[in-house]
Amino acid sequence: MTETMLMPVVPTTDRTIVRRVLLDSAYALTAFVLAIPSFALVVAGVASGVGTIVVAGLGLLVLVATAYVARGLAHVERVRLRSMLGVDAPHPAYLRARPDDRRVRALLTPLRDVQSWLDVLWCLIGFATATFAFAVAVAWWAATLGGLSYWFWERFIPRGPDNTSLAELIGLGSTRTADVLLQTAIGVVALLTLPVAMRIAAATHAAVSRVLLCSRVELMGRMVRMEESRDSAHRAEAQSLRRLERDIHDGPQQRLIRLGMDLGRARKQLSDDPALAATTIDAALAQTRETVEELRALSRGIAPPLLVDRGLAVAVREMASGQAIPVDVAVDVPALSEAAETTAYFVVAESLTNIAKHSQATRARVALAAEDGRLLVTVDDDGRGGARVAAGRGLDGLRERLAGVDGTLVVASPDGGPTRVRAEVPLG
Template identity: 65%
Template structure:
């Protein structure tokens, strides 16, 4: 059975369009900018004027303003679709405020007007006319210059021409009189316009799109980043709480019980030392075994806490020590910079520690490999063993705790463990 985990692993790919396609998309975006801006500006200005002018009339002005907010929201949604499909940028759609059940009737009706994004949509409708006109005029002018200049040699024959009365551009700048000189000049202008067309239409589209992105997307992106940051913080807190509970439980069930028995054995040996020295010696031997076992269990538990070696000398050295201390051979490949962010090093250390602990306790493996590399802005940890497989992520268990830890730093976890093995635990953490 194969289980693939839970958190999305970020992938990167190059989907940039070709120069020709990019130019056509930018041109289409700029051409349609004015077609969208004119009705958006007209309707929103009319709605604002009517709504503000009739506020003194009970309910009428507010109703018109509410309708205007919804109209602006519709135009803004269309613009977000244009940005995504034509301009090639990610445009998240906002979650507009919704009325709460406990809100009064008037407060529920006025919910759109209490939403900051609604007023940003209205502001975009007012500004879109200026940016739309600029983008449309610049794009049309450049296309007309390129097309007209490149084809003037053909259609100039259909234009009446009198050498005595007509003054040509080529003649004014001293390149010669006549249609041939004019055709050569305009052909050169057309070639220059064609070569600079991608840059011109890109500038036109960017000028219009920048205002749209600031007003329609920036607040949404900020809210999403805050929500993601809050989710990471909560995941980190849950992971730390689960680790503390697990550590407390392991200490209570392991070393604490052995230390209690050690104390009882020492007390028993003290009472036996005069009456039965041989029996006291046997009791002391048992107490010594209990002490050794307690030390071993404490050493094993300490692997769940970031060791001083990790803090002092970095992740690669700490992983080397961990690998050398296993009861089975572990091949380690750690292609890492000397030092990284402390949080990243700690979470990578815990991933390897938990994975190797699972191999030792449940995997039945004869060997394992650990690969820790930094590439493409990601820290990737892969732990593989030749055990029996069947590893699963279950609430309250170690792998679930790793999932929470990774979520706390924006990372992702993947577990591939079919029955019969092998098992692969893959963790990816962004470096930024």
């Protein structure tokens, strides 16, 4: 079983321990109450349906009715899992008949749904685990309550001349005191082990319920999220390419065109006015330096060499040192995958670019830390705020990029500031 299929960790305070024991006990005891009608109805329904399936399709109708009964009982179990044990028990999206389905096909839709048969299987297998949970709960509570109160009701037990107590059988003596002390000791041991016993009883039945009633819908949910992440990654890549194309067209391409024109003008000026030609050449050199710097800035959005060669911490510190305002950097991360490093780098790069362009901030801070299997990237500034995740803007592309690696982006930027951009990226 995976860890998510088991119970939450037992709290440590006395009040919550008592509450947990009572809820586990209630779950284990009522499991048997639900399992009896579940087992009886489903066994009778399946047997009747299979036995009469050749009688003009009557058996199919019985099986359909049995599937609906199993669905209802499974729904009750999911409610019990959520309310008594506090575990996630999502409700599945059962197969529905399509508008163009014929009447017979639409009627038999529950029998074409895998989850319906898993519900039926739970009604059968759950009877065994519910019986185990019920037996453990009854035995432990009987030992606890009976042992601790034995000193009181022992005097009312009729005893004959041949009566032999448990204490006498194991050699502790035939006195009433020995018998009471032994039974009380059993009650104390049962009381101390009661939380563990109830947790085992509840977890055994709940694990089977989770596997049969919830694992398929969770798997389908993960598949949907993976498809959404893949689509988000494709959209983010397309946006990045379009943005890079626009930036190259509006920046370096225009500068290079102007550089060619300046050099052509300088060549004509060499014979007539060398001094003016030298001035034109100096301006062209300055234009060349600006173009190189702009190309370097654009290259950070493609594949920053420093990130590949020396890692995320060095690349982020280098990026921060080149900003127009002071940027404090705090990095405490383990070895990361290439995807996680690249995504975190782009989060910082986009955030610092927005700060330089729009925030009017005087100081910023970048923090990267690992927590609970995820990389936390936080960028703060003391600017004017008002940053929003709008379609087609930089932060929206950043959100799409994060969604492509199953990450999240939260932007807190009230008008007047300050602004915090917080991203979470899976470490794997």
